[in-house]
Amino acid sequence: AEAEYDFARQGLNSRQAFNSMHTSPWSxxxxxxxxVGSGLCATVFRMDPVRNDVGGPWNGKCPAHMAVVAKRINVNATFGAGDPxxxxxxxxAAKDACVARALAELPGAGAPPVIQIADARFEGEDLFVLMGHGGEDLGKxxxxxxxxxxxxxxxxEMADALVVVYHVLSSIERLxxxxxxxxxxxxxxxVVTEGTAQQFPxxxxxxxxMALNFSEGSTPRRVGGTRNYLSPDIELEACPPQADIWALGVMMLELLHGKSLRRLLGRARRLDSDAVKTFAQAIQDGCPFAGHDDLEWDVHFTPGAYNSWKLLKHKRFVNGLASRLRLMIKSLLSPNRASLFKSVVRHAHSIAADxxxxxxxxxSSGDSSGMDWSVEPAVVQAAPGLxxxxxxxxxxxxxxxxxxxKKTLQECLELR
Incomplete structure (x- = not known):
């Protein structure tokens, strides 16, 4: 009755209220x-408390303003129809949530930061996963x-972006x-949260x-992948660590320029393997490609910003940043990228710290008094308020x- 009253106050009729509420197990x-996102078999929605003026949902046990999303996946399985x-x-369908939960519960500061999984339930023939809202994806x-x-x-703004680069590379190294x-x-x-006055993004x-376990002497086999990020020097179905590292190199190039690899190469249609191989060789040779090798920085400084000894030392950082990022991307796309990866991550940390x-x-002192200037990803895995x-x-x-x-990380990785 309270929920119906709340919808009436918002001007929603009974059908609108039903559709708005009865869309998840937590309706x-x-x-x-x-x-907020969608894929081949799933859709992700932001979830808001039905009422936020009575102390929060679940009888006030949860905060009135919850930053959570729900992922809906159709699995054609229901309770009461055998063992779902x-x-x-x-x-x-459950593998993603299973792996994320297992990673989030790993002890120590060396675990890769992931989104906290709050719950998972069936509703009809759909699997719903409730999780923290990690922010906008890097593609957007x-x-x-x-x-x-x-x-x-x-x-x-520059520091925010370069800290994100370090977080991405570091998370894969940890994985x-x-x-x-x-x-x-x-x-x-x-995904990335916005930077605040207290913390970097x-x-x-x-x-x-698609995550898999690997060991020395074995090559994990995957099904699928995203075409523009597949390495041309690795068999299509294979997924050794070098495959992840290559994809990181392409991704870093795209984030740097704000354009997809296809657009950077001037291709109107999907890329073929020959075009990717030519691009990779050009990177190793230090050649420009499609006119997009220009890394002039558009950072605007206040008049006389370099006049103080405190800031003059940073001029060298800005002037050398383009060459440092080129070297990082070149290493990620190198045939020897697996052996270079740890040094690339250390290099990314150095750039972010600078x-x-x-x-x-x-x-100004007033703008930064409460700021944590550490570039390390947050150790805390929990979503705010959960x-x-x-x-x-x-x-x-x-x-x-x-x-x-009850599933271990290894058991989660074997779900398929």
């Missing part, structure tokens, strides 16, 4: 908001907006240290549907969550 607590967990479609932020890193216009390959690296599979990888120091020294009490209420009597929570 009496959270209503479906705008779509045994079905191939369910196991394939840098490429669809055509605002690449090189278009940064002030020191803080590989666990003997796991992602196998579908692309800008759309990383935080980038996290998502979508582990950019952060530049932004710190350029900021503490143990809230999560316990959300997961109450959730059979799917109970099934997921």
């Amino acid at each position: 009496w607590q959270l209503r479906r908001g705008p779509k 967990f045994a079905g191939k479609r369910f196991r394939k 932020k840098f490429i669809h907006s055509e605002k690449g890193i090189k278009m940064s216009t002030d020191p803080r 590989h240290a666990l003997n796991v390959v992602h196998c579908d690296i692309k800008p759309g599979n990383f 935080q980038a996290r990888m998502i979508d582990f549907d 950019a952060a120091a530049f932004a710190r020294d350029s900021a 503490d143990k009490t809230c999560l316990g209420a959300i997961r109450f009597q959730s059979n799917v969550w109970e099934w997921l929570s």
Whole structure:
């Protein structure tokens, strides 16, 4: 009755209220908001509390303003129709949430930052996964907006972007240290929160549907992948760590220029393997491609910004940034990229730290007094407000969550 009254106050009729509420297993607590993403078999929506003026959903156990999204996947499986967990479609659909949950629960600061999974349930023939809202994906932020890193216009904006680059590379290094390959690296599979007056943006990888375990002497085999990010020197179905690293190189190039590789190469249609091989060789030879090798920086400084000794040292950083980023991308696309990867990540950390120091020294004392200038990704995995009490209420009597929570990382990777 309270929910119906709340909808009436918003001017919604009974049909609109029903459609808005009955779209997920949590419909009496959270209503479906705008779509924030979609894929071949899934759609992601923002989820908002049905009412936020009575202390928060789940009888006040969760915050009134929850930053969460729900992923809806059709699996054609229902409770009461045999064992839904045994079905191939369910196991394939549940893999992403299973791997993300297992990674989030790893101890220590060396685990790759991921989005926290809050719950998973069936509703009809659909699997719904509730998770923290990690922000906009990097494809939308840098490429669809055509605002690449090189278009940064002030020191803080530049630092934000270069910290994101470090977070992305570091997260894959951490994943590989666990003997796991992602196998579908692309800008759309990383999300980033906005930077604040207290913290740099935080980038996290998502979508582990194709993730696989690897070991010395074996080559993981995948099904699928995104064409523009597949390495031309690796068999199509193979996914060793070098495949992830190559995709990172292409991705870094795209984020830098704010354009897709296809557009950078001047191709109206999809890329073929010959075009990618030619591009890769050009990168190694240090040759320009399609007129997009110009990395002039558009950073605007206040008059006399370099007149103080404090800022003069950063002029060398800005002037040398283009060559440092070229070297990083060249290494990621090199035939020897696997052996170079750790040094590339250290290089990205150095660049991010230099950019952060530049932004710190350029900021006024009032603007930066509460800022954490560390470039390391946040260790805390939990989404804001989703503490143990809230999560316990959300997961109450959730059979799917109970099934997921018992899986080890290795068992999650074997779901398919």
